[in-house]
Structures are given as C-alpha cells and as structure tokens.
Amino acid sequence: DKAYRAFKNSLSPKTIKKELFRGTSLQIGKAKVKILYPEKPENPPVLVHNNQSLVMMIRFRGASFLLTGDAEYQAEQDILSCYHDIKCQVLKCPHHGSGSSSTESFIKAVSPEIVVISVGRDNLYGLPDRDVIRRYEKIGSEIYRTDLHGAVEIIFDGENISAHTAVNDRKTDYLK
Numbered sequence: 598d599k600a601y602r603a604f605k606n607s608l609s610p611k612t613i614k615k616e617l618f619r620g621t622s623l624q625i626g627k628a629k630v631k632i633l634y635p636e637k638p639e640n641p642p643v644l645v646h647n648n649q650s651l652v653m654m655i656r657f658r659g660a661s662f663l664l665t666g667d668a669e670y671q672a673e674q675d676i677l678s679c680y681h682d683i684k685c686q687v688l689k690c691p692h693h694g695s696g697s698s699s700t701e702s703f704i705k706a707v708s709p710e711i712v713v714i715s716v717g718r719d720n721l722y723g724l725p726d727r728d729v730i731r732r733y734e735k736i737g738s739e740i741y742r743t744d745l746h747g748a749v750e751i752i753f754d755g756e757n758i759s760a761h762t763a764v765n766d767r768k769t770d771y772l773k
Contacts, residue, residue, distance in 0.1 A: 617651060619679065628657040633676050634668060647692055648672045654683065660753045663707060665691040673703040683707055686758055687751055690714040694725025704732050711739050711751065711760050718744040
C-alpha cells in the first residue's frame with residue numbers, strides 16, 4: 598500500500614536487511630539474542646501466517662526474555678523439540694493469549710515469572726482465552742494484560758526485574 602511504500606522509500610540506502618531464522622545468534626551490546634523460530638524454509642511461503650512469527654530469546658546479565666510474536670501450537674511444539682533450556686523470567690505471551698497457543702507443555706518448559714499479554718480491550722476474538730490465563734496462573738506467573746493495565750514496562754536494573762503498568766501502576770519486583 599501507499600504508506601508502506603513511502604516508509605520503505607524513506608529508509609536510508611545503507612539500511613541492511615538481514616533475514617533471521619532458527620539458530621541465528623546476535624550480540625547487541627551486552628545482550629545475547631538467539632532466534633528460536635522459524636526454521637529457514639526451502640521455499641519461502643507467499644503468504645505469511647502466525648507460525649512464521651519470529652521467536653527470540655534475549656539474555657542480558659542473567660535475565661531472560663522470550664518474545665514470541667503470534668506463534669501458535671505448531672511453532673511451540675517445534676521449539677520444544679529443538680531446545681531444552683527455554684526457561685525465561687519474562688514472556689511475551691504467544692498469539693495474544695489465544696487458545697491456539699500457550700500449551701501446557703510450552704508453559705511448563707518456559708516457566709515465566711512475568712507474562713505480558715498484548716491484547717485489545719473488548720476484542721472480537723474474546724482474547725485472552727480463559728484457559729490460557731488459568732495455565733499461567735497455575736504455575737504462579739504474574740500476568741499483565743494491555744487491555745486491563747495499559748502499557749506494560751519491564752525494567753531490569755542488573756539484579757531485579759520489575760513490571761510497571763500505565764493503568765493502576767501495578768508494580769511487582771522479582772528478585773533474581
């Protein structure tokens with residue numbers, strides 16, 4: 598569309614495009630980023646769908662953050678079959694807390710202390726799914742939802758991770 602073309606044309610000619618797939622590791626300052634998904638396809642698909650979302654683990658000074666995009670069950674199972682150490686302190690909940698993601702096996706393997714669910718208020722899909730919320734509660738995760746709490750800010754000071762919210766500043770500190 599027009600807006601996308603205008604944005605693309607505004608980028609510097611020195612912009613470097615890099616495709617990221619499973620196994621790619623990046624060092625950004627002192628943070629280590631590992632791409633867990635997707636696998637590099639032999640024939641790139643024409644249409645992009647949720648299970649092509651980039652899933653990455655970021656580790657920084659002892660803290661770990663798992664960002665999952667819109668990954669669903671298939672991507673979760675693939676990640677579990679390839680990686681054994683995917684525990685994290687902070688998880689961006691897969692696919693807005695949809696019932697097509699956040700399986701019990703995935704949640705158990707990840708065991709997040711903090712879960713952030715990015716979801717619109719009164720959305721047409723009824724997200725997040727109640728069963729997904731229960732699965733995270735069952736393992737004791739602290740849950741933050743953008744539909745209830747507004748923007749969620751995660752702060753790591755080198756020792757502690759804190760979650761702060763824009764609405765009803767609900768603050769929780771997690772000691773390492």
